[in-house]
């Protein structure tokens with residue numbers, strides 16, 4: 497990995513404004529401006545709409561589907577994840593598991609986030625082929641939701657109203673956090689963007705969207721809250737893995753490999769920064 501520059505030395509806010517202005521001229525999809533920290537009318541309106549939608553609870557559909565998938569014996573080995581899959585708290589235990597991942601799993605000798613772990617169980621316990629699962633990792637409009645998305649949504653729902661408590665004990669968990677932190681500040685690509693170019697200040701926006709400052713506990717919570725989320729654009733259920741992929745695209749980086757070490761590291765950093773705060777369960781995103 498190239499040298500990682502920290503935000504203050506690499507991007508003074510003047511330089512950032514110039515950078516973003518240059519991008520605005522050359523690449524119409526990305527337009528950013530500073531916004532006051534107070535929420536504007538559009539944001540408040542959206543939040544009200546989201547609260548109403550959340551009461552109606554579209555993610556419940558995928559939680560139900562995921563629960564069935566979790567409890568049914570399936571795959572070439574005819575195994576139920578509910579009997580065998582250990583999400584960190586013992587085989588089959590789902591309550592509280594989502595808010596304690598990513599974590600280190602001795603059987604795989606890897607740190608894994610929820611989605612990666614669920615795919616690991618599908619492959620290693622049920623006998624599904626990883627190539628088949630990774631072919632269509634994310635939901636698309638008009639297509640069936642990938643099974644692992646429903647499973648993640650079910651598992652996440654079983655941590656509703658619980659405190660985020662990502663472990664930072666095992667050396668590999670600590671290493672994942674550090675690597676994740678480095679990735680957020682790693683600048684490259686045609687616009688020399690890092691995550692922090694867009695997510696390193698409070699009150700930054702692109703078009704209508706408020707961008708969380710992922711280096712703060714509030715921003716870190718926003719990165720976790722509401723995922724997996726029902727995306728109103730397209731009407732599909734999407735996971736944090738998808739969000740990360742889409743932000744690599746925002747950053748004009750190559751698409752990362754599905755369920756890779758680097759995405760787990762990024763999620764370890766983002767989620768551990770939100771430790772101690774309460775997760776409200778699967779939600780709704782624009």
Ligand code: HEC
Pocket residue numbers: 526679680689690691692693694695702705706707708710718719720721722739740743744746747762766781782
């Ligand atoms: C070019 C700007 C840009 C870059 C660079 C970028 N993002 Fe994003 N990010 C966005 C936009 C736009 C959204 C969508 C906001 C929305 O829909 O409300 C977003 C959303 C997110 C969210 C979800 C926030 C929420 O409310 O749920 C997270 C987490 C996130 N980005 C993390 C990252 C990480 C980690 C990186 C670096 C790998 C990164 N982003 C790089 C623009 C960017």
